[in-house]
Amino acid sequence: MGGETGREERHSSKVMTLWSGRFSESMDSTLWDLSESYSFDHVLYHHDIMGSKAHVKGLHHAGLLSEVDLETLLTTLDQIEGEFDRGTFVRAGSDEDIHMAIERRATELAGDVGARIHTSRSRNDQVATTLRLFTRDALEELVRSVLDLVASLRELGARNSGAFLPGYTHLQRAQPVLLTHHLSAHAWALLRDVDRLLDARERVDVSSLGAGAIAGTSLGIDPAFSARVLGFHETFANSMDAVSDRDFIAETLFDIALLGVHLSRMGEELVLWTSAEFNFAQLGDAFTTGSSMLPQKKNSDVAELARGKSGRLVGNLTSLLVTLKGLPLSYNRDLQEDKEPLFDSLRNVHLVLASLAGAYRSLRFNAGVAGEAASDSNLVAIDIAEELVSENVPFRQAHEMVGRLVRDAIKRGVSLREVVEADEKFVRFSHLFSEGAALSRRSSPGGSGTLPATVQEERLQARIADLSQRLEG
Numbered sequence: 001m002g003g004e005t006g007r008e009e010r011h012s013s014k015v016m017t018l019w020s021g022r023f024s025e026s027m028d029s030t031l032w033d034l035s036e037s038y039s040f041d042h043v044l045y046h047h048d049i050m051g052s053k054a055h056v057k058g059l060h061h062a063g064l065l066s067e068v069d070l071e072t073l074l075t076t077l078d079q080i081e082g083e084f085d086r087g088t089f090v091r092a093g094s095d096e097d098i099h100m101a102i103e104r105r106a107t108e109l110a111g112d113v114g115a116r117i118h119t120s121r122s123r124n125d126q127v128a129t130t131l132r133l134f135t136r137d138a139l140e141e142l143v144r145s146v147l148d149l150v151a152s153l154r155e156l157g158a159r160n161s162g163a164f165l166p167g168y169t170h171l172q173r174a175q176p177v178l179l180t181h182h183l184s185a186h187a188w189a190l191l192r193d194v195d196r197l198l199d200a201r202e203r204v205d206v207s208s209l210g211a212g213a214i215a216g217t218s219l220g221i222d223p224a225f226s227a228r229v230l231g232f233h234e235t236f237a238n239s240m241d242a243v244s245d246r247d248f249i250a251e252t253l254f255d256i257a258l259l260g261v262h263l264s265r266m267g268e269e270l271v272l273w274t275s276a277e278f279n280f281a282q283l284g285d286a287f288t289t290g291s292s293m294l295p296q297k298k299n300s301d302v303a304e305l306a307r308g309k310s311g312r313l314v315g316n317l318t319s320l321l322v323t324l325k326g327l328p329l330s331y332n333r334d335l336q337e338d339k340e341p342l343f344d345s346l347r348n349v350h351l352v353l354a355s356l357a358g359a360y361r362s363l364r365f366n367a368g369v370a371g372e373a374a375s376d377s378n379l380v381a382i383d384i385a386e387e388l389v390s391e392n393v394p395f396r397q398a399h400e401m402v403g404r405l406v407r408d409a410i411k412r413g414v415s416l417r418e419v420v421e422a423d424e425k426f427v428r429f430s431h432l433f434s435e436g437a438a439l440s441r442r443s444s445p446g447g448s449g450t451l452p453a454t455v456q457e458e459r460l461q462a463r464i465a466d467l468s469q470r471l472e473g
């Protein structure tokens with residue numbers, strides 16, 4: 001697909017480009033290396049060709065291109081796309097970016113007809129349109145990957161139905177919770193990510209084609225026509241906004257950064273769960289790595305990288321925001337810096353999503369170990385206090401009474417259960433210590449109890465169905 005920088009195809013340290021008419025000297029090679037973007041934007045070829053096809057249809061619609069020329073250009077563009085698909089497209093030394101490369105090749109193949117392709121179009125509205133088309137597809141693909149990760153969490157819950165573990169606050173054991181409740185907490189966060197990504201898709205779904213370089217054209221084109229051809233829901237209202245707006249990329253990068261933060265927290269949890277100290281879970285061998293020195297090691301690198309990648313996802317968002325800050329209207333070449341953060345975030349978040357989904361599918365949950373940890377008798381303290389409240393003791397007094405029992409147990413080096421069973425004032429609460437008692441008694445909506453679990457499951461299913469429908473709709 002041509003050289004990485006195009007340099008090897010040039011014979012001197014100067015470059016001649018498609019726009020060289022105004023210049024008496026060709027571009028210095030240092031500026032070329034600084035400004036060329038083909039090396040990273042060639043991945044946009046499919047969406048750029050899509051935009052170009054809509055553009056030439058628009059030219060024909062406006063009477064600026066004959067039927068025969070339109071057919072020639074459409075066939076030529078298909079041919080170029082085929083070259084990219086097959087990896088046979090050859091970059092010329094003067095191809096500054098993907099847009100110039102395609103136009104240059106079209107002119108090579110179709111002669112004068114090819115030279116009409118850029119009529120009433122600028123790379124400024126072209127690149128904005130191409131990026132919107134690319135991002136629209138990327139958002140949909142991302143939503144599918146996030147929904148698959150949610151599915152993997154739900155499968156893990158279903159494989160371990162009834163399993164429970166300690167719920168933590170401050171990483172100290174707080175109350176026993178159902179594994180499904182715990183996993184659903186992650187699912188709800190991921191579904192908010194999906195919701196945001198679908199919101200972003202709505203705002204990306206606006207065509208910029210027809211804005212020209214900054215202020216439109218005198219050639220009588222109809223931007224709404226090409227917008228319809230491209231399946232955009234709306235057409236830009238202001239040409240200056242159309243060529244300078246990169247909010248849709250900033251928004252996508254924010255959504256990915258926050259998604260990355262969620263994935264990072266899930267990663268951290270897997271690191272803890274798979275440590276010998278917790279031993280709540282084991283990952284399958286296919287999702288773990290060994291140590292180059294220590295033969296016994298089985299490391300959860302997948303989880304650490306889920307945590308580690310979040311740094312660059314946040315960094316990419318920051319990078320674009322700083323690029324945009326302070327730019328005067330309208331297009332400025334700084335905007336070319338929008339692409340690499342976008343591509344990098346998409347690539348890395350996909351890697352994390354796919355490998356985390358695989359890791360959860362390979363995960364064996366040690367229900368025995370986790371259940372035992374959740375049966376720590378101190379975790380029943382709140383249930384005793386709540387029983388006292390049911391007997392009309394004010395909560396603060398109940399809290400104090402049970403707190404004293406806990407302190408007594410610690411002082412005597414015995415469990416809370418033993419203290420309660422041996423105390424005639426509290427022995428009536430002994431049944432609260434039986435396994436799973438807390439979970440079957442807990443009834444408040446949205447809480448982790450057997451009863452509210454059914455309602456939550458219904459809500460979760462409905463939410464997933466709703467978001468999937470929005471994706472396809």
Ligand code: ARG
Nearest residue numbers: 037097123124127333335336
């Ligand atoms: N490669 C450029 C970009 O990514 C395309 C637009 C160039 N426009 C211009 N007026 N030089 O932004």
